[in-house]
Amino acid sequence: MSQAVGQSAAQTAGQTLSPEDIKVLETLRIRLAPLVRNLELLQQEVGATQDGLPTWPSLQKSSSILNQTLSSLLSVLTSNADILTTLTPYPTSAFPAGQHWGILDALLQKKHLPDVDKWINDRLRKAGEFCAGAEEFVDLSGGKKKDDKDEEGVKGKEEIEGVKRMKGTLNEEEIYYLWENAGTWGVDVIQKSLQEMGYGKSPGEEEGEESDVKDEEMKDVEGVKEMGKKELEAPMMPLGTVLKFMSTGTMP
Amino acid sequence: MHELLLFGQVPRSRHEQVLKILAGVAAMQPHRVLERHVVYKPQREPEEPGSHLRRGGTQAVTQKQIKQVAPKDLYFTQLVQTLSEDDFNQPNGQMQENGEPQLAGGGDSGVEPKWSEQFHDVPDTSDRGVLVRMSITTDIMSGDPHAYMIEGGNQFVSEYYQEGHRFVHENIVILLHRVLQELGVRPLETPPKPILPAFAALQPLDPSGGYILQAMIRVLDLNNPTILDAGVEELKRFKAQIKGCVELDVPDRLLLDTRVKYKPKQVVPPSKPAQAGVR
Numbered sequence: 001m002s003q004a005v006g007q008s009a010a011q012t013a014g015q016t017l018s019p020e021d022i023k024v025l026e027t028l029r030i031r032l033a034p035l036v037r038n039l040e041l042l043q044q045e046v047g048a049t050q051d052g053l054p055t056w057p058s059l060q061k062s063s064s065i066l067n068q069t070l071s072s073l074l075s076v077l078t079s080n081a082d083i084l085t086t087l088t089p090y091p092t093s094a095f096p097a098g099q100h101w102g103i104l105d106a107l108l109q110k111k112h113l114p115d116v117d118k119w120i121n122d123r124l125r126k127a128g129e130f131c132a133g134a135e136e137f138v139d140l141s142g143g144k145k146k147d148d149k150d151e152e153g154v155k156g157k158e159e160i161e162g163v164k165r166m167k168g169t170l171n172e173e174e175i176y177y178l179w180e181n182a183g184t185w186g187v188d189v190i191q192k193s194l195q196e197m198g199y200g201k202s203p204g205e206e207e208g209e210e211s212d213v214k215d216e217e218m219k220d221v222e223g224v225k226e227m228g229k230k231e232l233e234a235p236m237m238p239l240g241t242v243l244k245f246m247s248t249g250t251m252p
Numbered sequence: 253m254h255e256l257l258l259f260g261q262v263p264r265s266r267h268e269q270v271l272k273i274l275a276g277v278a279a280m281q282p283h284r285v286l287e288r289h290v291v292y293k294p295q296r297e298p299e300e301p302g303s304h305l306r307r308g309g310t311q312a313v314t315q316k317q318i319k320q321v322a323p324k325d326l327y328f329t330q331l332v333q334t335l336s337e338d339d340f341n342q343p344n345g346q347m348q349e350n351g352e353p354q355l356a357g358g359g360d361s362g363v364e365p366k367w368s369e370q371f372h373d374v375p376d377t378s379d380r381g382v383l384v385r386m387s388i389t390t391d392i393m394s395g396d397p398h399a400y401m402i403e404g405g406n407q408f409v410s411e412y413y414q415e416g417h418r419f420v421h422e423n424i425v426i427l428l429h430r431v432l433q434e435l436g437v438r439p440l441e442t443p444p445k446p447i448l449p450a451f452a453a454l455q456p457l458d459p460s461g462g463y464i465l466q467a468m469i470r471v472l473d474l475n476n477p478t479i480l481d482a483g484v485e486e487l488k489r490f491k492a493q494i495k496g497c498v499e500l501d502v503p504d505r506l507l508l509d510t511r512v513k514y515k516p517k518q519v520v521p522p523s524k525p526a527q528a529g530v531r
Contacts, residue, residue: 197459237458239261240507242431245457247372247510248328249291249409 021087024080031076035069038062193235256469256483257375257383258491260498262428264461273497274419274426282417285429286340288333289370289414290398290444292406294326298514326512329406330370331397331444332389335413340451367392369401375505382487383502384474398444411444413454416463423483424490427466431457465498467491 017025042062045054053059077084089107091097097104112120245251262270275282373386392400398408416429432454456462467490469483491500 236261236263236460236462239259239464239503242458242464243259243503243507244509245412246289246414246431247508249289249293249330249412 017087021083024076024083025087027076027080028073028084031069031073035066035073038065038069042066197235253387253389254471254474255372255383255385255387256380256471256480256487257385258467258487258500259383259503260465260467260494260500262463262465262498264463267428267463270463270465270498271417271428273494274417274421274428277493278419278421278426280419282419282428284337285414285416285418285427286335286337287414288335288411288448290331290333290401290411291409292329292331292401293409293512295405295407296326297517298326298512300514300516327371327373328409328510328512329401330372331392331401332368332370334366334368335448337451340448367397369397372508372510374509374511377505380480380484381502382484383505383508385505385508387470408444412457415454421490423469423486425468425470427468428463429466430461430463433457465500467500 045058045062048054054062091104091108095104111117241251271282369390369392371388375383375385378384402408411433413432414429415432416427419426419428434449435453435455467487469487471480471483474480494500
């Protein structure tokens with residue numbers, strides 16, 4: 001919310017701001033524009049489909065785009081935190097408050113609307129199930145939790161107090177580790193089987209990396225991996241190929 | 253002679269287990285099977301499908317339909333040599349005393365013939381829940397089987413080895429086997445090797461080393477429905493009995509197609525004549 005406020009401050013009270021402030025606010029505006037556009041697109045898409053949700057691939061695509069815009073926004077926010085936290089919005093006398101009281105209202109509002117609050121709480125509760133609070137974000141996050149809510153590491157302590165924290169089975173690091181390495185493991189298994197079929201070279205490197213981390217989760221994962229390996233150990237030649245070879249003497 | 257067939261696959265890791273289970277089911281010790289299969293096909297190239305049909309338009313308005321005779325199909329044939337592990341273990345040069353290569357027939361000593369000629373027809377189209385195909389096996393008592401095949405208008409295609417165990421359960425011949433072949437480029441030389449390679453040098457065709465379970469009942473006469481039905485029933489009973497251990501199923505009949513496929517002729521560079529047919 002504060003960036004929206006800042007933005008309006010740039011438009012209405014540009015003369016009191018230093019060029020640097022304006023530059024930061026402009027960057028914010030540029031980052032916000034695609035976010036708004038992408039959200040609108042997604043909204044249209046959801047509206048356009050009859051039975052609720054768009055297809056998974058398109059959902060996946062829009063969510064990854066949104067994720068990208070959000071994280072670039074976040075990087076702007078954090079790198080310019082010094083300037084942004086000092087800025088406060090106020091209406092100048094030239095602002096047509098009578099006509100645009102709605103915008104003014106929204107800009108000057110210090111608390112979130114109840115439904116926005118509910119979103120934030122919901123997301124934070126969800127995040128609280130597996131995230132450890134990242135301390136350095138707590139101070140900065142004062143007014144911009146709405147945007148930060150999708151980032152795993154960010155969480156205001158005061159917001160959490162009223163929310164019941166639930167115990168999840170995996171913590172943030174474990175989840176991160178799992179997802180970081182899922183691809184590698186998959187490749188590992190594939191390489192193994194390829195190797196048995198006589199293609200490719202030995203994977204090698206991953207082994208050392210894996211053995212560095214020792215926690216229970218890791219053991220579980222490794223157990224699963226072992227099982228997977230065993231099942232995949234022998235990708236049998238299709239029966240048809242063998243039968244064909246036996247009857248014609250040549251590979252099909 | 254007709255064969256009723258069902259096939260299943262066994263991963264290498266379960267081979268031992270399945271072998272024991274089958275020994276229990278059939279109440280007999282597994283009988284070791286080692287065979288060398290030499291595949292031949294006719295020297296004549298198959299004709300193009302549909303080549304007997306009249307092509308292009310005709311100006312005759314009404315013409316009596318001339319009976320069009322399809323060209324006869326050409327089939328792959330196999331020579332099967334029954335081997336034992338001792339045959340492999342002989343140090344290089346498996347020559348008999350008189351210097352003739354082992355390839356020559358089993359001789360006249362009255363023991364089991366070493367060589368036989370096998371012909372399998374394409375499985376028929378009936379849907380009985382099992383595969384039905386005609387199969388003719390002719391034992392070769394003496395002489396040089398390879399020369400015999402060549403004289404019969406055939407050419408050598410390739411050879412492979414079949415290794416496994418055989419059980420007999422009631423009327424069902426159960427063969428748990430896998431295909432082995434020599435490493436390296438498939439030999440394109442015309443005669444099959446007179447010298448057997450070392451057994452250890454043979455590699456399974458399936459890189460995972462998996463086995464194939466073949467359950468077969470031989471029926472002499474397909475025209476007797478009672479016998480045929482009894483055979484099908486017995487095979488299905490066996491399939492149900494072994495369900496969960498090995499899934500037996502009916503493969504697509506065309507996978508066992510032994511007809512020589514027509515291949516459009518390629519222009520062979522003049523430097524290498526007479527190679528196109530072997531491929």
